[in-house]
Amino acid sequence: TPGFLMLSRYEKSALFFYNENDGQLGILSLVASDPDLQAQVVAAQGDFGFRLFSELLGEETGNVALSPFGLFLPLAVTCAGACGETQKSMALALGLGGLGLREVQEGHAALLRNLHEEDPGVLLHRACALWVRQGLPVREEFLSESRKGYGAEVRVLDINHPGALEVVNGWVREHTKGAIEQILERIDPETLVIVTSAVFFQGTWTVAFDREKTRPGPFFLPGGGTKTCPFMTRSGVYRYLKGEDFQAVAIPYGREERFSMYLFLPDPDVDLEDFIRSLSWERWEAWMQRFREREGTVSLPRFRLAYGAKELRDVLKRLGMGPALTPGANFCNLLEGEAYISSVVHRAFVEVREEGTEAAAASAVVVSRGMGETFTMVVNRPFFFAIRDDRTGALLFLGGVFDPEDVI
Template sequence: MKYHRRLYRLLPLLGLLVLCVTACTKSADPEDSRPQQVSSAYDQNDVNPELTEAMNRFALTVYNESYQKEPENTAQMADPDNLFISPVGLYMNLSMLYNGASGQTATELQKALYTKGITLQQLNEGQQVIQELLEHQEDDVQIELAGSLWSRSGWAPEDTFVQRLQHSYGADLHATDFTSSQAVKDINSWVSEATHGGIHQMIQNPLEGNTMLVMLNAVYFKGGWTEPFEQRQTHKQSFVSGKGEISSVEMMHRQGEYEYTRQPHFQAVRIPYGATGKWGMVVVLPDRDYDLQQFRQHDLPEFAHWTSAMSSTAGEIGLPRLELNEELQFRDILRSMGIRRVFDPQRAELDGISQSVPLYLSKVQQNTHLIINEKGTEAAAATSAEIAAGAMPSQPFRMIMDRPFFVAITDRTTGLIVFMGELHHPI
């Protein structure tokens, strides 16, 4: 992770996810140009509340599991203690995969996606509505979702599978020679374009020799703060990591009215984006005798409860200016959530993708990129407890993120947690 000392003109939040579906073999184991906003054909009433609840339950589960499991390739992570993911991107990509699954494979995916009682048609239609609403809300907040399918030359997925994904997820099919370096260049070019240059490389040479299909999903977000931080109020300040290491960061400061709550072991503030404030970054700072692991276990599962307890309060916030890049492999994480059969070369049931070639899921990876500065944020990505409403503070709050903290970027129209993460080490 790197803190930059200059002001960024772009304010992005990027995420990209790739699923590699591989043929089974007996021996293998597994600035500022924006498109004109177009009004959506849907409104908030068209959102399926059961699907929103399912997606947020999945988000909280996969987030917790991400910290329970050791990363498969720690060396490639900027900092293994930091985390930044797009649960929406991962959920949408697994939903795409679910369209090709059957039998026990489909049952495991359905359980992990919390879609019991939601038909496949309702899932696909609901995802289409959510994507439309996320992308078409207001001119000063930009979010784009994109998907694509890349198949081995000479082979193609089942027509029904491709048609469903094109219709509901906007995922077009591209045929390519996976054995060529040009295929890698083409896929990475798509990735770079979909994330506005935030993520340049998702696929590396060589692809597995038996790879038949690559499913890509990208989520791009760029939003300016409703009330920007003033650069003259940014100054160097100490940041103390969870390990007690002290480093110097560029800390942005601002006073104003914010949605805020004081809970028994932490305080939380919502920093809005855009003119309407429908988008916002929820920032949580645990008390000094209460760490993020405790917050994750005891308080994060009740995210909806304590965020609803927020009320307009005067105060001061301090937020580090930062740039973060992460890569996370999800295979072990998803297996711990009960998605197992699809990773088994001998037992995976993906006949909805192909009836001629037995397939299994060999890799699930997400790359994310986050920038926070005075103007806003840019990003991308290629339990039970009783919570009482926090008492109204009797005086203005002060919340300076000079130690490990949690963030979540949420959308009020759909009710979704689109990005989430935590910062333990600034450098």
């Protein structure tokens, strides 16, 4: 007999069956609740971000920055349009594991609802858009799920119009408050669909650094040289962690202290690249549980970091996404006919001052045819940082600063 049963002691939704002959009650399946799915999506984003960041270090000689949250979004949308081995390779590369696409969409929708809650002193804006080639028959179910699960707006684009490129770049400019001028340099005539995402974060420190206390000081570069930078200094109570080969501090934003910048300073004999390559989501989460309030002093260089636009196809291939990035890919849930991902571009910007932080990121996926003792933490050598939503655990931005190139 079909029916529905709710048991208050179960922490997850469940589907039951009842046998009228013997009165036996059984469980057919357990369905993860929104908080469970949200946590799994956040973990996938973080895991993907750390793996991608490590790969980018091998290609760069300077500063690196990316938004795991911002880049994961358009790739997850595109993954929902894939089929077969193409979809499997994308899901594995994104760290989705055994999650089904519907579960990913529900988990991401729950995360977006959570992030929408306001925190005085913090502005977090995100946007996603699907640019569909004019006249292209895209499957309506794909468009509907993209709107529902990822908050994507669907726009028809005349690819061949001279102003098409400016329309897409103008959208990016608008949703990053001008921090990122453009994401694409050109639009190929064979382009079928473009998925763009934008993230803009503006947060004032819960307790600002006193500009009167900012002083010039040496920053020790990886090659052995030094650079004079303006160092902001503040004493107070922070969440702090002393690891085996690093020290770390969390500096909160806003009145609610929901968002924080995490600064990781490896010991002088530890290479920043080696430290970053050792990061994993499991290790990160374990560290988050070990932060404790302590009184101390933090000195941090004022800096601006601009990264990109970076073509990520080769890096994503190394992460296992190759089948989606080559002709012959299968995107049958998106449209009929041949299509593959011809370009994945990411750009990020982070600026840190006495008053707070401004950060922005934009991504485009193009689918084409075919409290103990006090501490002192002087961040005067290469360091790693992350901007994190402490309520959901979502990693909004990651960065590695080897040289504060743009002193402000």
